[in-house]
Amino acid sequence: MTADQRSxxxxxxxxxxxxxxxxxxxxxxxxxxxxxxxxxxxYSNLTMDRVAARAGTSKNVIYRRWPxxxxxxxxxxxxxxxxxxxxxxxxxxxxxxxxxxxxxxNDRLSSPxxxxxxxxxxxxQDDPERRREIREEVAPAGVAPWLTILSRAIARGxxxxxxxAPRVATVALNLLRNEYSIxxxxxxxxxxxxxxxxxxxxxxxxxxx
Amino acid sequence: MTADQRSxxxxxxxxxxxxxxxxxxxxxxxxxxxxxxxxxxxYSNLTMDRVAARAGTSKNVIYRRWPxxxxxxxxxxxxxxxxxxxxxxxxxxxxxxxxxxxxxxNDRLSSPxxxxxxxxxxxxQDDPERRREIREEVAPAGVAPWLTILSRAIARGxxxxxxxAPRVATVALNLLRNEYSIxxxxxxxxxxxxxxxxxxxxxxxxxxx
Amino acid sequence: MTADQRSxxxxxxxxxxxxxxxxxxxxxxxxxxxxxxxxxxxYSNLTMDRVAARAGTSKNVIYRRWPxxxxxxxxxxxxxxxxxxxxxxxxxxxxxxxxxxxxxxNDRLSSPxxxxxxxxxxxxQDDPERRREIREEVAPAGVAPWLTILSRAIARGxxxxxxxAPRVATVALNLLRNEYSIxxxxxxxxxxxxxxxxxxxxxxxxxxx
Amino acid sequence: MTADQRSxxxxxxxxxxxxxxxxxxxxxxxxxxxxxxxxxxxYSNLTMDRVAARAGTSKNVIYRRWPxxxxxxxxxxxxxxxxxxxxxxxxxxxxxxxxxxxxxxNDRLSSPxxxxxxxxxxxxQDDPERRREIREEVAPAGVAPWLTILSRAIARGxxxxxxxAPRVATVALNLLRNEYSIxxxxxxxxxxxxxxxxxxxxxxxxxxx
DNA sequence: CCTTAATCGAGACGGTACGTCGTGTCTTTAT
DNA sequence: ATAAAGACACGACGTACCGTCTCGATTAAGG
Numbered sequence: 001m002t003a004d005q006r007s008x009x010x011x012x013x014x015x016x017x018x019x020x021x022x023x024x025x026x027x028x029x030x031x032x033x034x035x036x037x038x039x040x041x042x043y044s045n046l047t048m049d050r051v052a053a054r055a056g057t058s059k060n061v062i063y064r065r066w067p068x069x070x071x072x073x074x075x076x077x078x079x080x081x082x083x084x085x086x087x088x089x090x091x092x093x094x095x096x097x098x099x100x101x102x103x104x105x106n107d108r109l110s111s112p113x114x115x116x117x118x119x120x121x122x123x124x125q126d127d128p129e130r131r132r133e134i135r136e137e138v139a140p141a142g143v144a145p146w147l148t149i150l151s152r153a154i155a156r157g158x159x160x161x162x163x164x165a166p167r168v169a170t171v172a173l174n175l176l177r178n179e180y181s182i183x184x185x186x187x188x189x190x191x192x193x194x195x196x197x198x199x200x201x202x203x204x205x206x207x208x209x
Numbered sequence: 210m211t212a213d214q215r216s217x218x219x220x221x222x223x224x225x226x227x228x229x230x231x232x233x234x235x236x237x238x239x240x241x242x243x244x245x246x247x248x249x250x251x252y253s254n255l256t257m258d259r260v261a262a263r264a265g266t267s268k269n270v271i272y273r274r275w276p277x278x279x280x281x282x283x284x285x286x287x288x289x290x291x292x293x294x295x296x297x298x299x300x301x302x303x304x305x306x307x308x309x310x311x312x313x314x315n316d317r318l319s320s321p322x323x324x325x326x327x328x329x330x331x332x333x334q335d336d337p338e339r340r341r342e343i344r345e346e347v348a349p350a351g352v353a354p355w356l357t358i359l360s361r362a363i364a365r366g367x368x369x370x371x372x373x374a375p376r377v378a379t380v381a382l383n384l385l386r387n388e389y390s391i392x393x394x395x396x397x398x399x400x401x402x403x404x405x406x407x408x409x410x411x412x413x414x415x416x417x418x
Numbered sequence: 419m420t421a422d423q424r425s426x427x428x429x430x431x432x433x434x435x436x437x438x439x440x441x442x443x444x445x446x447x448x449x450x451x452x453x454x455x456x457x458x459x460x461y462s463n464l465t466m467d468r469v470a471a472r473a474g475t476s477k478n479v480i481y482r483r484w485p486x487x488x489x490x491x492x493x494x495x496x497x498x499x500x501x502x503x504x505x506x507x508x509x510x511x512x513x514x515x516x517x518x519x520x521x522x523x524n525d526r527l528s529s530p531x532x533x534x535x536x537x538x539x540x541x542x543q544d545d546p547e548r549r550r551e552i553r554e555e556v557a558p559a560g561v562a563p564w565l566t567i568l569s570r571a572i573a574r575g576x577x578x579x580x581x582x583a584p585r586v587a588t589v590a591l592n593l594l595r596n597e598y599s600i601x602x603x604x605x606x607x608x609x610x611x612x613x614x615x616x617x618x619x620x621x622x623x624x625x626x627x
Numbered sequence: 628m629t630a631d632q633r634s635x636x637x638x639x640x641x642x643x644x645x646x647x648x649x650x651x652x653x654x655x656x657x658x659x660x661x662x663x664x665x666x667x668x669x670y671s672n673l674t675m676d677r678v679a680a681r682a683g684t685s686k687n688v689i690y691r692r693w694p695x696x697x698x699x700x701x702x703x704x705x706x707x708x709x710x711x712x713x714x715x716x717x718x719x720x721x722x723x724x725x726x727x728x729x730x731x732x733n734d735r736l737s738s739p740x741x742x743x744x745x746x747x748x749x750x751x752q753d754d755p756e757r758r759r760e761i762r763e764e765v766a767p768a769g770v771a772p773w774l775t776i777l778s779r780a781i782a783r784g785x786x787x788x789x790x791x792a793p794r795v796a797t798v799a800l801n802l803l804r805n806e807y808s809i810x811x812x813x814x815x816x817x818x819x820x821x822x823x824x825x826x827x828x829x830x831x832x833x834x835x836x
Numbered sequence: 837c838c839t840t841a842a843t844c845g846a847g848a849c850g851g852t853a854c855g856t857c858g859t860g861t862c863t864t865t866a867t
Numbered sequence: 868a869t870a871a872a873g874a875c876a877c878g879a880c881g882t883a884c885c886g887t888c889t890c891g892a893t894t895a896a897g898g
Contacts, residue, residue, distance in 0.1 A: 020844060020893055042335060047884060058845050063886070121390070122331035126251060131393045167408045171384070175376075178383045181330070181390040184340045199376045204409060207416040229862055229875060256853060267876050272855070438849055438888055460753060465879060476850050481881070539808070540749035544669060549811045585826045589802070593794075596801045599748070599808040602758045617794045622827060625834040648870080674858060685871050690860065 021057075030055045030062055034076035039112045043073055043119040070123065070130045077120055078137060080113050088145040094158050097149040098201055102172055102193045105142060109180055110187035118180060142173050150205065163205035172201040230266075239264045239271055243285035248321045252282055252328035279332065279339045286329055287346060289322045297354040303367050306358040307410055311381055311402045314351060318389055319396035327389060351382050359414065372414035381410040439475075448473045448480055452494035457530045461491055461537035488541065488548045495538055496555060498531050506563040512576050515567040516619055520590055520611045523560060527598055528605035536598060560591050568623065581623035590619040648684075657682045657689055661703035666739045670700055670746035697750065697757045704747055705764060707740050715772040721785050724776040725828055729799055729820045732769060736807055737814035745807060769800050777832065790832035799828040 021029060033055035037046045048069060052059045066072040089100035108114050117138065124130040146169045153159045163169065175196050179188045230238060242264035246255045257278060261268045275281040298309035317323050326347065333339040355378045362368045372378065384405050388397045439447060451473035455464045466487060470477045484490040507518035526532050535556065542548040564587045571577045581587065593614050597606045648656060660682035664673045675696060679686045693699040716727035735741050744761070751757040773796045780786045790796065802823050806815045 022843070022894075026844080044335065048886080049884065052845095056845080058847075059886075060846090060888085061844065064843085069885090119334055122334045125328055125331045125393060126253065128393060128395075135391060165408055167384075167404050171380075171409055174387045175380070175383055177390065178387040181386065182344060184334060184337060186337075195376050199374055200380055200413060203416040204413045207412040231863065231874065235875080257855080258853065261876095265876085267878090268855075269857085269877090270875065273874080278854095440848065440889070444849080462753065466881085467879065470850095474850080476852090477881075478851085478883090479849065482848080487880095537752055540752045543746055543749045543811060544671065546811060546813075553809060583826055585802075585822050589798075589827055592805045593798070593801055595808065596805040599804065600762060602752060602755060604755075613794050617792055618798055618831060621834040622831045625830040653870080675860080676858065679871095683871085685873075686860075687862085687872090688870065691869090696859085 026057065026061065027065060030057060030065070030072075031076045031079045034072055035080050038073060038076060038080075038116045038119075043116065043123050046073065048072075070120075070127050073120060073123075074130050074133050077113075077116055077134070080116065081137075082113075086145065088148045090149075090152065092156075094149060094153040094156075094205070095197060095202060097152070098146075098172060098197050099193065101145055101149065102176060102197060103190070105173060105176055106188055106190075106193060109176070143170055146170060146173065153205070159205045168204060171204060172196050175200060235266065235270065236274065237288075239266060239274070239281075240285045240288045243281055244289050247282060247285060247289075247325045247328075252325065252332050255282065257281075279329075279336050282329055282332075283339050283342050286322075286325055286343070289325065290346075295354065297357045299358075299361065301365075303358060303362040303414070304406060304411060306361075307355075307381060307406050308402065310354055310358065311385060311406060312399070314382055314385055315397055315399075315402060318385070352379055355379060355382065362414070368414045377413060380413060381405050384409060444475065444479065445483065446497075448475060448483070448490075449494045449497045452490055453498050453534075456491060456494060456498075456534045456537075461534065461541045464491065466490075488538075488545050491538055491541075492548050492551050495531075495534055495552070498534065499555075504563065506566045508567075508570065510574075512567060512571040512574075512623070513615060513620060515570070516564075516590060516615050517611065519563055519567065520594060520615060521608070523591055523594055524606055524608075524611060527594070561588055564588060564591065571623070577623045586622060589622060590614050593618060653684065653688065654692060657684060657692070657699075658703045658706045661699055662707050665700060665703060665707075665743045665746075670743065670750045673700065675699075697747075697754050700747055700750075701757050701760050704740075704743055704761070707743065708764075709740075713772065715775045717776075717779065719783075721776060721780040721783075721832070722824060722829060724779070725773075725799060725824050726820065728772055728776065729803060729824060730817070732800055732803055733815055733817075733820060736803070770797055773797060773800065780832070786832045795831060798831060799823050802827060 030051065034046070034051050037051055037054060041050075046069065048059050048062060051072070052062055055062075062072060066075060086104075089097045091097055091100070109118070117134070120134055121131070124134070143166070147164060150159065150163050150169055154161055154163070176188065176193070179192060239260065243255070243260050246260055246263060250259075255278065257268050257271060260281070261271055264271075271281060275284060295313075298306045300306055300309070318327070326343070329343055330340070333343070352375070356373060359368065359372050359378055363370055363372070385397065385402070388401060448469065452464070452469050455469055455472060459468075464487065466477050466480060469490070470480055473480075480490060484493060504522075507515045509515055509518070527536070535552070538552055539549070542552070561584070565582060568577070568581050568587055572579055572581070594606060594611070597610060657678065661673070661678050664678055664681060668677075673696065675686050675689060678699070679689060682689075689699060693702060713731075716724045718724055718727070736745070747761055748758070751761070770793070774791060777786065777790050777796055781788055781790070803815065803820070806819060
């Protein structure tokens with residue numbers, strides 16, 4: 001939250017905001033407040049009243065921009081995503097690369113941001129529109145680096161080109177996601193990641209050799 | 210509430226049930242009503258008031274048995290599960306067996322009961338107690354038949370004994386579950402099942418041969 | 419309550435009021451509804467739910483203005499009081515004047531409004547705040563005309579000035595009130611009024627002569 | 628509360644009542660419990676559940692004997708009344724006698740028992756049956772001594788026989804009662820008693836002389 | 837520069853559902 | 868047969884949040 005965003009809210013003689021926010025600045029403040037609420041209380045406990053209060057605005061202003069709690073939350077989630085491009089690991093060894101990628105995915109899913117993501121996916125079980133938004137935002141993000149490390153392994157002659165098939169390339173990621181969808185909030189232990197890589201991922205990509 | 214405010218209950222023209230339900234019979238009626246509400250309106254739209262009305266009882270009676278909407282719903286879900294033992298397919302061909310099992314799982318997950326299951330898992334993101342209940346109820350159910358068909362294939366010499374490793378045996382099921390957790394409410398098309406079996410499951414179990 | 423449980427209000431086929439009531443207009447509507455309920459069902463059977471329904475609003479709105487059923491009822495009672503100034507009888511004869519005043523008081527106490535008053539006084543036995551409100555609103559109202567007719571009688575030389583002492587001037591009224599507090603709901607018969615005037619009031623005010 | 632009334636209520640391993648009470652003993656225990664609740668929490672906060680618990684019995688047993696909370700409370704109130712015959716003051720002076728009687732009435736009305744009485748009268752505004760019960764029990768009690776002191780004053784030649792008229796004889800008592808019905812819970816200050824006697828009672832009974 | 841239309845902030849409004857409490861009735865078990 | 872225990876069906880409580888609305892204050896833009 002930027003410092004000028006809210007002047008002494010709650011003080012008896014309110015000094016009156018320096019200037020009334022509009023447009024983009026206001027929108028950012030609302031999304032920021034929503035993001036904070038999402039992290040602190042979770043999606044299912046997020047209320048429009050609290051978001052409005054935290055952002056120093058009114059529900060009216062929020063509903064003018066987003067039609068529902070769900071839409072607002074998805075919009076706020078987008079702001080939470082890291083924007084820096086991720087560098088794909090390149091150790092020269094497929095197993096190390098895969099473990100690195102899987103660990104990174106695990107870190108993200110177990111981070112506050114990941115927790116929010118899972119809550120959103122859950123909370124929008126019956127809102128296909130929002131689900132699509134989230135899926136399109138998130139899903140593709142993870143596939144590319146796997147294709148990269150597989151391509152390098154193919155180049156090294158380690159595995160066959162068949163491993164680039166989407167179902168094969170994403171198998172580790174999908175199994176990890178599945179762990180979360182079953183286990184709920186807690187982080188997946190590293191042991192499981194090793195199992196996924198050694199018992200499923202590596203045997204599979206090497207099968208076609 | 211001041212006590213002189215009390216209304217006389219039961220003076221209306223109630224049909225007056227033959228005899229007042231109690232204990233198990235009443236419990237069954239409540240779970241039945243809950244199950245119907247779950248199928249008709251979904252978990253997130255289920256209200257205690259409606260369940261009570263539908264069951265012809267009062268919220269009081271419900272809260273005496275289950276501490277929350279979540280607990281009630283999980284209990285009702287249990288009643289919805291089919292109780293007949295499932296016969297494991299045995300076609301003499303591992304691929305056919307796997308497809309049959311996966312199709313059956315898909316049918317279940319896309320059925321009303323499956324829909325309810327997914328809603329429950331979603332709605333209890335932050336209620337580890339209920340999650341555990343569901344997981345324990347549901348998860349193990351699906352693994353056994355996979356071990357069976359794999360054992361037969363091993364006996365036939367089709368695949369290696371390594372395929373009995375839990376992560377390997379459940380890989381198809383887990384990938385299917387993952388499809389649902391991503392795609393949401395809609396059923397997974399048969400094409401995907403075939404892909405999972407042919408691109409992942411079969412190559413993997415045959416890898417150790 | 420988990421927040422994903424939220425229902426959409428207003429989707430039904432509401433008639434949709436021309437314009438939404440606010441402030442004074444709304445307040446009047448609520449007090450009107452309360453007054454009607456008080457007369458129809460009595461204070462002890464008055465419920466916030468019914469008042470809200472009758473006024474076409476929600477309990478929320480009522481509780482925002484009045485902290486309790488008691489406070490609401492007292493406020494409604496105020497609206498029920500006649501606002502027109504009462505003309506003091508002046509027959510030239512103290513006995514006739516007194517009987518006229520006492521009859522009027524009896525009529526008021528036995529009217530629906532009077533019944534409500536008595537219910538309120540009863541129902542707020544242990545709410546000193548509300549009692550004070552009622553007392554201040556109601557008690558003084560009745561004393562003035564008695565002082566007037568007594569003053570006239572003094573001017574006529576009928577009685578002594580000592581009759582203006584508060585305890586003396588209000589004795590008839592207080593005895594009438596006492597009849598109600600003992601007898602409960604029913605009206606006090608005219609015979610009693612005559613007795614009070616002839617056996618107590620007149621002898622007393624004439625005593626000092 | 629008699630000692631054998633309740634054995635270790637609330638202790639983990641209930642020792643089981645020595646013997647199960649029946650008939651009169653049970654009835655007394657219930658009325659005793661009711662009386663205690665009336666004094667402690669007041670009529671409007673008295674609940675059947677608590678009475679049953681306190682008496683170590685069940686609501687069923689209570690309802691078999693008394694049809695309602697009101698009837699039970701009135702019955703319990705009767706048990707609270709002092710049974711010893713009251714001695715009428717005889718100072719040889721009507722004013723002293725009257726003040727003594729009025730003070731005694733004031734003490735009773737402001738005592739816990741008096742408080743209960745007023746609550747009952749209030750709470751049964753619309754239960755004529757119970758009101759009658761209370762009135763018949765209580766009202767006559769107070770009149771006799773007033774007739775006694777007035778008779779003695781007549782014998783002394785202090786006042787005229789007309790003072791024995793019921794309305795006259797009870798005027799002080801009724802005015803005191805009225806004070807309570809207006810002021811509510813608080814005790815009436817002694818000043819008021821003196822005023823009633825000196826400004827109303829004495830002038831009135833002496834008027835006919 | 838001054839009007840004018842739009843938007844903001846604040847909060848009231850009409851609803852639905854919550855989880856709790858007390859009523860008076862009913863059922864069961866044990867004395 | 869009745870006591871004790873407690874479940875049952877009902878209605879009301881007071882609170883929370885929804886999504887809509889009204890209202891005055893502020894702000895940007897156009898004549």
